[in-house]
Amino acid sequence: MSTSPLTRADVTLDVDRTDTAYRDWLKEAVRRVQADANRSADTHLLRFPLPERWGVDLYLKDESTHPTGSLKHRLARSLFLYGLCNGWIRPDRPVIEASSGSTAVSEAYFAHLIGVPFIAVMPRTTSAEKCRLIEFHGGRCHFVDDPRTMYEASAALAAETGGHYMDQFTYAERATDWRGNNNIAESIFRQMERERFPEPEWIVATAGTGGTSATLARYVHYLQYDTRICVADPENSCFFDGWTTGDADVTCDRGSRIEGIGRPRMEPSFVPGAIDRMMKVPDAASVAAVRALEKVIGRRAGGSTGTGLWSALRIVAEMVAAGRQGSVVTLLCDPGDRYLDRYYSDAWLTGQGLDITPYAAVIDTLLSTGVWRE
The missing domain is CATH 3.40.50.1100 (Rossmann fold)
Structure with a gap:
C-alpha cells in the first residue's frame, strides 16, 4: 500500500522563539518589581477631625508615603x-x-x-x-x-x-487587579474594619487616568458594598462633562492647573458607568482645601488632594444636614513640597487670577457650624 507525501496542511508546524537570556531577564525584572511591593508597608488612613456629635467621620488615605511619594x-x-x-x-x-x-x-x-x-x-x-x-x-x-x-x-x-x-x-484601568490583591480599595476597607462606621457611605477620588476610580468602583460592586463612589474633577478637565453628557469624545482646549488630575479629553481608562456621582470643583476651592488641611492636621498636600477634600467636605455637610451618620474617605495623593511655588504661593495664585478667600470661608464655616454656605 503506497503512502502519499504529507503536505504542509497535514504536518504539525512548530516555531519556537524561546530566548533563554530574555526569559532570565524577564523573571528577574518581575521579581524586582514584586519585591518592591513586598517591602512596602501599607499606607496610613488618617482621620480628619470633625465634631463627634455630627456622627460623621472623615478619613484620608495617605498615598504620599509610598517610596516615590504618591498614589x-x-x-x-x-x-x-x-x-x-x-x-x-x-x-x-x-x-x-x-x-x-x-x-x-x-x-x-x-x-x-x-x-x-x-x-x-x-x-x-x-x-x-x-x-x-x-x-x-x-x-x-x-x-x-x-x-x-x-x-x-x-x-x-x-x-x-x-x-x-x-x-x-x-x-x-486594566493593569490593576480591581478584585483585590492589596489594591487601594481592598486596603481602605481592611483599614476601616475597626472604625465606628466601617463601611464608608462615600469614597471620593479624583481622575487623572480614571484608573483609581475604576478600581474603587469595581471593587465596591464586586463585593456588594453599599458604598458609593464620587469623582471630583477640576477646571479645564473633561471627565465631568463627558460623564454628565454621555459624550466620550468631549475635549477642552487647555490643560489643568491641578497637576496630576484633569485631562483635556475623557481618557479610555475612565469607566463612567461605574461611578455614582461627579463634582466639578473650582481650582481656587482645591487650593483652599489643601491649605485648610495643613491648618487642621499639619500636613501639606498637592492640589489634587484639595479637589477631593473639597468634595468630601461637601458630602460631609450634606450628611450632617440630613442627620445621616457614617464615614467618608478621600485620598491624600502626594506631598505638598512638590508645589511650594504653586498652591502654597500667594504670588502664583495672584498670577493665575485665583482668589481662595471665599472658599476658605466656606470650609471655616462648615468646621465651626456644620453648615455649608457656598
Whole structure:
C-alpha cells in the first residue's frame, strides 16, 4: 500500500522563539518589581477631625508615603508588571510615558529598578520639583508646549527608539487587579474594619487616568458594598462633562492647573458607568482645601488632594444636614513640597487670577457650624 507525501496542511508546524537570556531577564525584572511591593508597608488612613456629635467621620488615605511619594506608585508598579508580563518591556529599550509628573516619577523609579531607560513626555509647565525627581531616578524629561500632544509625541518617541509607550491613560484601568490583591480599595476597607462606621457611605477620588476610580468602583460592586463612589474633577478637565453628557469624545482646549488630575479629553481608562456621582470643583476651592488641611492636621498636600477634600467636605455637610451618620474617605495623593511655588504661593495664585478667600470661608464655616454656605 503506497503512502502519499504529507503536505504542509497535514504536518504539525512548530516555531519556537524561546530566548533563554530574555526569559532570565524577564523573571528577574518581575521579581524586582514584586519585591518592591513586598517591602512596602501599607499606607496610613488618617482621620480628619470633625465634631463627634455630627456622627460623621472623615478619613484620608495617605498615598504620599509610598517610596516615590504618591498614589501613582501603585499604578506604576501595576503598569510595569502588565508591560513585562505582556512582553512589551524589553532589555535596554526605553519605556516612554505621557504624564503630568507623578506617574513619571514613579515609572522612572521602576525603570531604574529593572535597568531600562525611561523618558517622560510632559507639559512644559510641569513643576520643577517633579522634573528633578524624574531625573533623580534616572529618567529623562521630554517637554511639549501643548498637553494635548503628549500622546502623539510619546508614540512617536517609542517608534523612533524601539521602546515601549506605556500609555497609562489607556491601560490604568486594566493593569490593576480591581478584585483585590492589596489594591487601594481592598486596603481602605481592611483599614476601616475597626472604625465606628466601617463601611464608608462615600469614597471620593479624583481622575487623572480614571484608573483609581475604576478600581474603587469595581471593587465596591464586586463585593456588594453599599458604598458609593464620587469623582471630583477640576477646571479645564473633561471627565465631568463627558460623564454628565454621555459624550466620550468631549475635549477642552487647555490643560489643568491641578497637576496630576484633569485631562483635556475623557481618557479610555475612565469607566463612567461605574461611578455614582461627579463634582466639578473650582481650582481656587482645591487650593483652599489643601491649605485648610495643613491648618487642621499639619500636613501639606498637592492640589489634587484639595479637589477631593473639597468634595468630601461637601458630602460631609450634606450628611450632617440630613442627620445621616457614617464615614467618608478621600485620598491624600502626594506631598505638598512638590508645589511650594504653586498652591502654597500667594504670588502664583495672584498670577493665575485665583482668589481662595471665599472658599476658605466656606470650609471655616462648615468646621465651626456644620453648615455649608457656598
